[in-house]
Amino acid sequence: MLEVEKERISSGVEGLDKLLGGGYVSGRSILLAGGPGTGKSILTWHFIFQGLENGENAILLSLDQKTEMIIEDMKSFGWDPEPALNENRLIILSGDLRLIPRESGFEYIIAFDHPMLREQPFTVQRLADLVRRKAGENKAKRLIIDGLGPLIELGTNRFEMRQMVYGFLRELSAKDATVLITHELRTMSGTQNDEMPYFICDGVIRLGTLYTAGDYIRTLRVIKLRGANHSMRPVMFKINDSGIIVFPDARLPD
Ligand SMILES: Nc1ncnc2c1ncn2[C@@H]1O[C@H](COP(=O)(O)OP(=O)(O)O)[C@@H](O)[C@H]1O
Ligand SMILES: [Mg+2]
Numbered sequence: 001m002l003e004v005e006k007e008r009i010s011s012g013v014e015g016l017d018k019l020l021g022g023g024y025v026s027g028r029s030i031l032l033a034g035g036p037g038t039g040k041s042i043l044t045w046h047f048i049f050q051g052l053e054n055g056e057n058a059i060l061l062s063l064d065q066k067t068e069m070i071i072e073d074m075k076s077f078g079w080d081p082e083p084a085l086n087e088n089r090l091i092i093l094s095g096d097l098r099l100i101p102r103e104s105g106f107e108y109i110i111a112f113d114h115p116m117l118r119e120q121p122f123t124v125q126r127l128a129d130l131v132r133r134k135a136g137e138n139k140a141k142r143l144i145i146d147g148l149g150p151l152i153e154l155g156t157n158r159f160e161m162r163q164m165v166y167g168f169l170r171e172l173s174a175k176d177a178t179v180l181i182t183h184e185l186r187t188m189s190g191t192q193n194d195e196m197p198y199f200i201c202d203g204v205i206r207l208g209t210l211y212t213a214g215d216y217i218r219t220l221r222v223i224k225l226r227g228a229n230h231s232m233r234p235v236m237f238k239i240n241d242s243g244i245i246v247f248p249d250a251r252l253p254d
Contacts, residue, residue, distance in 0.1 A: 006227050009142075009178050012050030013043070015237070015246030019222060021230045024203065028226065029169055029179040031197050034207030039218065039239055040182040041065070042077065043207070044144045046243055047180055049079045052089060056141040059134055061127075062094040063110065064147035064184075070094065077243045088138050093130065096150070110150055124151060124164040128171060141177050148183045148197055166200050202226040212253045220246060 008023035017023045024030050024047075032040045041062075048058045062070055070092060074081050084090035095112035110127075135143065151165050172179045183197045198204055204223040209216045221234040237246040 010047075010050050011043070012046030012048075013244050013246050015235070015248045016043075016220070016244075019220075019231050019233075019235060019246065019248045020225065021228060024178055024180070025225060025228050026178055027176055028202035029172070029181060029200075030203040030205065030225075031201035032180065032182045032205050032207060033185055033197070035185055035209075038207040038209065039237070039244055040184070040207060041070075041073075041146055042239060042243055044146055044180050044182060045074055045077065045079060047142060048090065048144060049074075049081075051142045052084050057089045057138040058084075058142040058144065059091045059093070059131065059138070059140045060144045060146065061131060062092065062146040063150040064096060065094060066096070067092050067094045077241065091134050091138055091140070093134065124168055127151075128168045131172065135172075135177065143172050143177045143179045145179070145181045148181050152197075162200075169200055198223075203228075210252070217252075219252065 006028075007026040008017075008020070009026040010017055010023045011020065032043055034040055044060070048060060051058050060070070065073075071081055071085075081090055081092075085092065093112070095110045098111050099106050131143070134140070148165070151168075169179065169181070181197065181201060203225040206221045206223050208219050208221075210219050218237045218239065219234050220237050222230045222232065231248070234252055235246060235248050236250050236252055237244055239245075
Protein backbone atom coordinates (compact mmCIF):
# COMPACT_ATOMS: atom_id res chain seq x y z
CA MET A 1 0.00 0.00 0.00
CA LEU A 2 1.25 3.46 -0.79
CA GLU A 3 2.16 5.37 2.35
CA VAL A 4 1.73 9.09 1.95
CA GLU A 5 3.63 10.96 4.61
CA LYS A 6 1.39 13.56 6.19
CA GLU A 7 2.74 16.97 7.05
CA ARG A 8 3.31 17.38 10.78
CA ILE A 9 2.96 20.38 13.06
CA SER A 10 4.88 20.63 16.33
CA SER A 11 2.95 20.20 19.56
CA GLY A 12 5.46 22.50 21.23
CA VAL A 13 6.66 19.61 23.41
CA GLU A 14 9.74 17.84 22.07
CA GLY A 15 9.11 14.46 23.68
CA LEU A 16 5.51 14.40 22.48
CA ASP A 17 6.53 15.25 18.92
CA LYS A 18 8.86 12.28 19.01
CA LEU A 19 6.10 9.98 20.28
CA LEU A 20 3.74 11.24 17.57
CA GLY A 21 6.31 10.60 14.86
CA GLY A 22 7.00 14.28 14.24
CA GLY A 23 4.07 16.17 15.71
CA TYR A 24 0.30 16.42 15.32
CA VAL A 25 -0.98 15.76 11.79
CA SER A 26 -1.32 19.16 10.17
CA GLY A 27 -4.86 20.22 9.28
CA ARG A 28 -6.51 17.49 11.37
CA SER A 29 -8.27 17.45 14.73
CA ILE A 30 -6.74 15.98 17.88
CA LEU A 31 -8.51 15.26 21.12
CA LEU A 32 -6.72 15.55 24.47
CA ALA A 33 -8.77 13.53 26.92
CA GLY A 34 -8.21 13.11 30.64
CA GLY A 35 -9.47 13.80 34.12
CA PRO A 36 -9.30 17.20 35.80
CA GLY A 37 -5.78 18.52 36.43
CA THR A 38 -4.11 16.07 34.06
CA GLY A 39 -2.43 18.83 31.99
CA LYS A 40 -4.82 19.22 29.04
CA SER A 41 -4.94 23.02 29.07
CA ILE A 42 -1.19 23.39 29.59
CA LEU A 43 -0.57 21.09 26.61
CA THR A 44 -2.73 23.33 24.41
CA TRP A 45 -0.73 26.38 25.53
CA HIS A 46 2.51 24.74 24.37
CA PHE A 47 0.86 24.35 20.97
CA ILE A 48 -0.34 27.96 20.93
CA PHE A 49 2.98 29.56 21.90
CA GLN A 50 5.06 27.29 19.63
CA GLY A 51 2.85 28.55 16.79
CA LEU A 52 3.11 32.20 17.79
CA GLU A 53 6.91 31.91 17.86
CA ASN A 54 6.76 30.58 14.32
CA GLY A 55 4.40 33.21 12.97
CA GLU A 56 1.28 31.05 13.11
CA ASN A 57 -1.77 32.68 14.66
CA ALA A 58 -4.18 30.98 17.02
CA ILE A 59 -7.69 31.08 18.41
CA LEU A 60 -8.37 29.72 21.87
CA LEU A 61 -11.98 29.01 22.67
CA SER A 62 -12.26 28.10 26.33
CA LEU A 63 -15.46 26.76 27.77
CA ASP A 64 -14.24 26.30 31.29
CA GLN A 65 -11.91 29.15 32.22
CA LYS A 66 -12.28 32.92 32.17
CA THR A 67 -9.93 34.89 29.91
CA GLU A 68 -8.21 36.75 32.78
CA MET A 69 -7.55 33.47 34.56
CA ILE A 70 -6.13 31.87 31.41
CA ILE A 71 -3.76 34.82 30.87
CA GLU A 72 -2.64 34.69 34.50
CA ASP A 73 -2.02 30.93 34.36
CA MET A 74 -0.10 31.19 31.07
CA LYS A 75 2.14 33.82 32.66
CA SER A 76 2.88 31.52 35.60
CA PHE A 77 4.58 29.19 33.10
CA GLY A 78 6.61 32.02 31.58
CA TRP A 79 4.41 32.64 28.54
CA ASP A 80 3.26 36.21 28.00
CA PRO A 81 0.21 36.27 25.72
CA GLU A 82 -0.28 40.07 25.89
CA PRO A 83 1.79 41.09 22.81
CA ALA A 84 0.03 38.48 20.63
CA LEU A 85 -3.37 39.45 22.05
CA ASN A 86 -2.73 43.12 21.29
CA GLU A 87 -1.73 42.31 17.72
CA ASN A 88 -4.71 39.96 17.26
CA ARG A 89 -2.31 37.08 16.55
CA LEU A 90 -3.91 35.30 19.46
CA ILE A 91 -7.65 35.56 20.08
CA ILE A 92 -9.12 34.18 23.29
CA LEU A 93 -12.88 33.60 23.49
CA SER A 94 -14.16 32.30 26.79
CA GLY A 95 -17.45 31.31 28.26
CA ASP A 96 -18.84 29.07 30.95
CA LEU A 97 -21.78 26.76 31.31
CA ARG A 98 -24.58 27.91 33.62
CA LEU A 99 -27.78 26.32 34.75
CA ILE A 100 -30.64 28.82 34.58
CA PRO A 101 -34.00 28.21 36.32
CA ARG A 102 -36.97 28.41 33.94
CA GLU A 103 -40.71 28.01 34.51
CA SER A 104 -40.59 24.51 33.09
CA GLY A 105 -37.43 23.49 34.97
CA PHE A 106 -33.78 24.25 34.34
CA GLU A 107 -31.99 25.20 31.17
CA TYR A 108 -28.27 25.07 30.35
CA ILE A 109 -26.78 28.14 28.74
CA ILE A 110 -23.22 29.11 27.92
CA ALA A 111 -22.50 32.59 29.28
CA PHE A 112 -19.98 34.24 26.99
CA ASP A 113 -17.66 37.22 27.39
CA HIS A 114 -18.17 38.17 23.77
CA PRO A 115 -20.89 40.74 22.86
CA MET A 116 -21.96 38.62 19.88
CA LEU A 117 -23.06 35.87 22.24
CA ARG A 118 -23.79 37.60 25.52
CA GLU A 119 -27.30 38.89 24.91
CA GLN A 120 -28.81 36.11 22.87
CA PRO A 121 -29.78 32.55 23.59
CA PHE A 122 -26.65 30.55 22.95
CA THR A 123 -26.50 28.12 20.07
CA VAL A 124 -23.66 26.05 18.63
CA GLN A 125 -24.41 27.65 15.28
CA ARG A 126 -23.87 31.13 16.68
CA LEU A 127 -20.64 30.03 18.31
CA ALA A 128 -19.50 28.54 15.00
CA ASP A 129 -20.28 31.87 13.30
CA LEU A 130 -18.18 33.76 15.83
CA VAL A 131 -15.21 31.38 15.49
CA ARG A 132 -15.51 31.52 11.70
CA ARG A 133 -15.41 35.31 11.79
CA LYS A 134 -12.48 35.44 14.17
CA ALA A 135 -10.52 32.86 12.17
CA GLY A 136 -11.07 35.05 9.12
CA GLU A 137 -9.72 38.04 11.04
CA ASN A 138 -6.38 36.58 12.08
CA LYS A 139 -6.03 33.65 9.62
CA ALA A 140 -5.49 31.26 12.52
CA LYS A 141 -3.52 28.10 11.73
CA ARG A 142 -4.12 26.68 15.20
CA LEU A 143 -7.59 26.40 16.70
CA ILE A 144 -8.06 25.24 20.25
CA ILE A 145 -11.31 24.31 21.95
CA ASP A 146 -10.57 23.86 25.63
CA GLY A 147 -13.42 21.97 27.29
CA LEU A 148 -15.82 20.36 24.85
CA GLY A 149 -18.05 19.17 27.70
CA PRO A 150 -20.34 22.21 27.98
CA LEU A 151 -21.19 22.03 24.27
CA ILE A 152 -22.27 18.44 24.64
CA GLU A 153 -24.26 19.15 27.82
CA LEU A 154 -26.32 21.78 26.05
CA GLY A 155 -28.39 19.47 23.95
CA THR A 156 -31.56 17.81 25.10
CA ASN A 157 -31.32 15.62 22.05
CA ARG A 158 -28.02 13.75 21.99
CA PHE A 159 -28.15 12.82 18.35
CA GLU A 160 -28.87 16.40 17.33
CA MET A 161 -26.05 17.70 19.54
CA ARG A 162 -23.63 15.17 18.15
CA GLN A 163 -24.49 16.27 14.63
CA MET A 164 -24.01 19.92 15.54
CA VAL A 165 -20.69 19.51 17.33
CA TYR A 166 -19.50 17.18 14.57
CA GLY A 167 -20.45 19.75 11.95
CA PHE A 168 -18.69 22.47 13.91
CA LEU A 169 -15.46 20.47 14.19
CA ARG A 170 -15.55 19.43 10.56
CA GLU A 171 -16.00 23.01 9.51
CA LEU A 172 -13.05 24.09 11.64
CA SER A 173 -10.86 21.33 10.21
CA ALA A 174 -11.82 22.32 6.70
CA LYS A 175 -10.18 25.68 7.33
CA ASP A 176 -6.75 24.23 6.78
CA ALA A 177 -6.02 24.79 10.45
CA THR A 178 -5.02 22.17 12.99
CA VAL A 179 -7.67 21.78 15.67
CA LEU A 180 -6.88 20.77 19.24
CA ILE A 181 -9.81 19.85 21.49
CA THR A 182 -9.77 18.98 25.16
CA HIS A 183 -12.38 16.87 26.85
CA GLU A 184 -12.64 16.13 30.54
CA LEU A 185 -13.31 12.52 31.33
CA ARG A 186 -15.50 12.05 34.36
CA THR A 187 -14.60 9.57 37.05
CA MET A 188 -17.98 7.99 36.46
CA SER A 189 -17.74 7.55 32.71
CA GLY A 190 -19.54 5.28 30.33
CA THR A 191 -22.23 7.60 29.02
CA GLN A 192 -22.60 7.92 25.29
CA ASN A 193 -21.73 11.62 25.40
CA ASP A 194 -18.38 10.95 26.98
CA GLU A 195 -17.28 8.75 24.11
CA MET A 196 -18.55 10.86 21.27
CA PRO A 197 -15.43 13.05 20.83
CA TYR A 198 -13.27 9.92 20.44
CA PHE A 199 -14.99 9.07 17.19
CA ILE A 200 -15.19 12.49 15.64
CA CYS A 201 -11.54 13.50 16.10
CA ASP A 202 -8.72 12.29 13.84
CA GLY A 203 -6.38 11.74 16.75
CA VAL A 204 -6.76 11.00 20.44
CA ILE A 205 -4.23 11.43 23.25
CA ARG A 206 -5.14 10.19 26.68
CA LEU A 207 -3.66 11.90 29.74
CA GLY A 208 -3.79 10.39 33.19
CA THR A 209 -2.04 9.41 36.36
CA LEU A 210 -0.67 6.14 37.63
CA TYR A 211 -0.11 5.24 41.27
CA THR A 212 3.15 3.40 41.69
CA ALA A 213 5.73 2.91 44.44
CA GLY A 214 3.78 5.12 46.80
CA ASP A 215 3.55 8.05 44.39
CA TYR A 216 1.52 9.34 41.46
CA ILE A 217 3.17 9.74 38.09
CA ARG A 218 1.65 11.45 35.06
CA THR A 219 1.14 9.31 31.97
CA LEU A 220 0.20 9.99 28.40
CA ARG A 221 -0.72 7.68 25.53
CA VAL A 222 -1.46 8.29 21.87
CA ILE A 223 -4.59 6.21 21.30
CA LYS A 224 -5.12 7.01 17.66
CA LEU A 225 -3.75 9.22 14.91
CA ARG A 226 -5.57 8.73 11.64
CA GLY A 227 -3.35 8.49 8.61
CA ALA A 228 -0.09 8.32 10.53
CA ASN A 229 2.34 6.00 12.22
CA HIS A 230 2.82 6.55 15.91
CA SER A 231 3.79 4.78 19.10
CA MET A 232 0.98 3.32 21.25
CA ARG A 233 3.19 3.03 24.31
CA PRO A 234 2.10 4.88 27.45
CA VAL A 235 4.87 7.24 28.51
CA MET A 236 5.64 9.35 31.54
CA PHE A 237 5.49 13.12 31.67
CA LYS A 238 6.03 15.88 34.21
CA ILE A 239 4.67 19.35 34.80
CA ASN A 240 6.96 22.02 36.22
CA ASP A 241 7.25 25.83 36.14
CA SER A 242 8.05 25.73 32.42
CA GLY A 243 5.16 23.46 31.49
CA ILE A 244 5.11 19.88 30.26
CA ILE A 245 8.10 17.58 29.67
CA VAL A 246 7.40 14.22 28.02
CA PHE A 247 9.83 11.32 28.40
CA PRO A 248 9.14 9.17 25.32
CA ASP A 249 11.86 6.63 26.08
CA ALA A 250 11.44 6.11 29.81
CA ARG A 251 9.95 2.74 30.64
CA LEU A 252 6.85 2.84 32.80
CA PRO A 253 6.64 0.52 35.80
CA ASP A 254 4.37 -2.47 35.09
N1 LIG B 1 4.24 25.02 38.37
C1 LIG B 1 3.74 23.79 38.40
N2 LIG B 1 4.49 22.73 38.72
C2 LIG B 1 3.99 21.48 38.73
N3 LIG B 1 2.72 21.18 38.44
C3 LIG B 1 1.90 22.19 38.10
C4 LIG B 1 2.36 23.55 38.05
N4 LIG B 1 1.33 24.32 37.71
C5 LIG B 1 0.27 23.49 37.52
N5 LIG B 1 0.62 22.22 37.76
C6 LIG B 1 -0.25 21.03 37.65
O1 LIG B 1 -1.02 21.18 36.48
C7 LIG B 1 -2.38 20.94 36.76
C8 LIG B 1 -3.28 21.80 35.90
O2 LIG B 1 -3.07 21.46 34.57
P1 LIG B 1 -4.20 21.81 33.50
O3 LIG B 1 -3.57 21.72 32.16
O4 LIG B 1 -4.86 23.08 33.85
O5 LIG B 1 -5.20 20.59 33.75
P2 LIG B 1 -6.54 20.24 32.97
O6 LIG B 1 -6.71 21.25 31.91
O7 LIG B 1 -6.29 18.85 32.44
O8 LIG B 1 -7.60 20.25 34.01
C9 LIG B 1 -2.55 21.29 38.21
O9 LIG B 1 -3.60 20.55 38.78
C10 LIG B 1 -1.22 20.91 38.78
O10 LIG B 1 -1.22 19.55 39.18
MG1 LIG C 1 -8.22 22.69 31.66
